[in-house]
Amino acid sequence: MKTTEADEKIERCVEERKSFLLDAGAGSGKTASLIRTLNQIRGSQRRRLVANSQNVACITFTNVAKNEIIERTEGDDLFKVSTIHDFLWNSIKPFQNELKVAVELVNERLPAKSKRRKDPAELKAALAEVQGISYSDRGGNFLEGRIFHDDLLEVAQVMFKTYPMLSRLVAAKYPYIFVDEYQDTNEKVISSLLDCILVTKSPPVIGFFGDKMQSIYSDGVGELSEGYLAKLELIQKEENFRCATTVIDVLNGIRSDIKQKPAGQNPVGSAIYLNLHRANADEVVDVAKALVREKFSWQFADRDLRVLFLTHRLIARKAGYENLFAAYNQRGGFSQEQFQTGEDANGKFLCNEIDGLVTAWKSDDAGTVISLLHRNQRVVASKKDKKRVKEALDKLAALVVANASIGDVLKYVRDVDLLPLIDQLNYWLNPEVCGNIANDPESERDRTFFKALFSVPFREISAYRAVLERNLPYSTKHGVKGDEFDTVMVVLDDVGANWSQYSFGNLLAGSDLSEARLQRTRNLFYVSCSRARRNLAVVDLAAPGASISKIQKLFGKDNCVF
Known part of the structure; x- marks a missing residue:
């Protein structure tokens, strides 16, 4: 990827020890700019940093991003690449x-x-x-x-x-601290970095890489406040290396703060809008595929198409975990969002530990079975242990096949001591210990949620896991963030959206009275559309109403079907 003007500005900031923020649109190569910056420091500062027992900290939002950066820097231990939580914990746990x-x-x-x-x-x-x-x-x-x-x-x-010495120690250990996907980082972390660590006597260079328009997590800082921005040099990156020119035109119509330009010989591609509000919701993808092939002459294999549902309702129905989705959807809040990203602690345990164990056992994958048991402090050493575990796993697999509920599966796992349950699941399996919660709305919401969760058939966990692991040709909004595909179909579904959080109809019509909801919806729409390398189809399930003229302006009249 070629060096850009933004890359040169970052290089000057590093040389002059100025903290900065790179705001870059989708497909601009933010990660490439981060890797280039790390390599710049490795080339010019490595000897000095090693001599002083110092490192470069690189903080990521996900483990996937962490592993990618480690791979692209050849695992060099000069760089301490970690998730936000690991960075914070490693910084404070000695004290x-x-x-x-x-x-x-x-x-x-x-x-x-x-x-x-x-x-x-x-x-x-x-x-x-x-x-x-x-x-x-x-x-x-x-x-x-x-x-x-x-x-x-x-x-x-x-x-x-509370302890300024902690900030001084972190600054001394890490003369350079870089934050990937700053917009998704919690404001508490931003405050720790800019209000505490950056104001030490010998501050590090702190660099933020991201795009405020791609903020789609409710607990992320999104756009930094003016007070924070005053401490940083703002750098914008306008190139788009990923998308076809027609897709770039749509992206520039969605946002106004950065006008992207093709980075090179980007293909022309195609960006179209299909209003299919009369189609059956369960058949809308098939109808849309036929339409783009017949009317717009798209040529693609189904395996090369990525269908992105901007609300979770339809994908849950198609994948087979509608009841599981309903339980989390009713609970709402941060837990609902974590469920969509696969980061909810209860969902992770059910998917990774319980379903992972059942799947490995049914596949005769003894290595994975032993690994999962050992990871959960369950040692299988003697013949007696092996016999007990075999009988327990046979019964567990039979329960799942027999369509047992999540609650019944968890009770069995606990009763035979196959795996230790995480605290919340273990607690709510015993309603008699909950005490008087009549005046505690928080506990009442939890009780309602876990009652619904435990009644869901466990097979829905397997279906949910298949979506998280991308074993199906469609994804949620969070599931593709950072990814790219040749052909993308974005399905808008206001019926399945949380009306207080998103309104695609109001976004397209430009009529939303809630600025916060408008921004959330715009960010989500932008992230989704920008996944397309060549062909983008936006499929709307709502009647167009007053939005027709604005939609035609965004996509072009000849590229719209109503």
């Missing part, structure tokens, strides 16, 4: 006394009725007895000295704000 104080401070900030909040005196006494604070992905319990995924960001922020 156990301070960690205990931070946990107490975070506990005091919790609402009085929160079931997570502990009595301050009881917590202080309990923490005095525990050996140390640990970070667990199986659930948090302050009284046992365990913090969970969601606790870590706040605990770390309290640590950085």
Whole structure:
């Protein structure tokens, strides 16, 4: 990928030790710019950094991104590439006394009725007895000295704000800190970096790489505030290396802050709009495929088509986990979003541990079975152990085949001690221990959710997992972020959308009175359309109404079917 003007500006910032923010549109090669920056530092600063026992920190939003950067930098240990949570935990875990104080401070900030909040005196006494604070992905319990995924960001922020020495130590260890996909990073992390670490006497160069228009996670910072931007040099990257010129034109019509241009000999391609509100929802993809082939002469194999549903309802129905989707959809909030990304702790456990174990057993994959058991502290050594596990797995597989519910499967796994359940699942399997929750809306919502979850047939977990692992030709909005495909079909479904969060009809008509909802919908639409390398078809399931003229302006009159 060729060097751009933005790359040269980043290079100057690194040389002059100026912190910066790269805002770059879809397909612009943000990761390539990040890798180029890392290689620049490796070439000019490696000897000095190694001599001083220093490293370059690179913070990613996902493990997939982390692994990609490690691979593209040849696994060089000069670069400490880690997810946000790993970076924070590795920074604060050596300071156990301070960690205990931070946990107490975070506990005091919790609402009085929160079931997570502990009595301050009881917590202080309990923490005095525990050996140390640990970070667990199986659930948090302050009284046992365990913090969970969601606790870590706040605990770390309290640590950085309360103990300036921590910021100085991180700055000394990492003269360069780069954040990938800054828009998806929680504001607490941004604050720790810019309000604490950047203001030390010898601050690091902090570089943010991303695109505010591609912010689609509710807990991400999105666009940085003016106060944060004042501390950074803003760099824009206008090239698009990925998309056909017709797709770039649509993307430029969706956003106005960055006008992209083809980076080279981008193909012309095709970008069209199909309004199929009269079609049966279950048949709309087949109708759309026939239409683009007949009317627009698209030529593609079905295996090369990626269908992207902007709401989860239709994909859940097609894939076979509609009841599972309904349980999470009713719960709403952050948990619903984590379910869509595959990051919900309960969903991850059910998919990776339980369904993973059943699938491996049914496939005679003994290596994976043993690995999963060992990962969950279950050792199979003696003949007696092997016999017990075999009988348990045979029965577990039979339960799944017999269409047992998630609750029944979990109860069986717990009863035979096949795997340890994560805290939340274990807790809500025992409603008698829940106590009086009549005046606790948070616990009431949890009880309603887990009751619905446990009644879902376990086979829906397998179907959900197939979508997460991309074993089906369609995806959710979060499932393709960062990906690209030759031919993309984006399905708009206002009926399946959370009306308070998204409205595609109002976006296309330019009539949404909620600026926040308009921005969320625009971001989602932009991310989805920008996955197409050559051909893009937007399939709308809602009647067009007053949006026809604006749609024709965006796609071109000859490229629209109503």
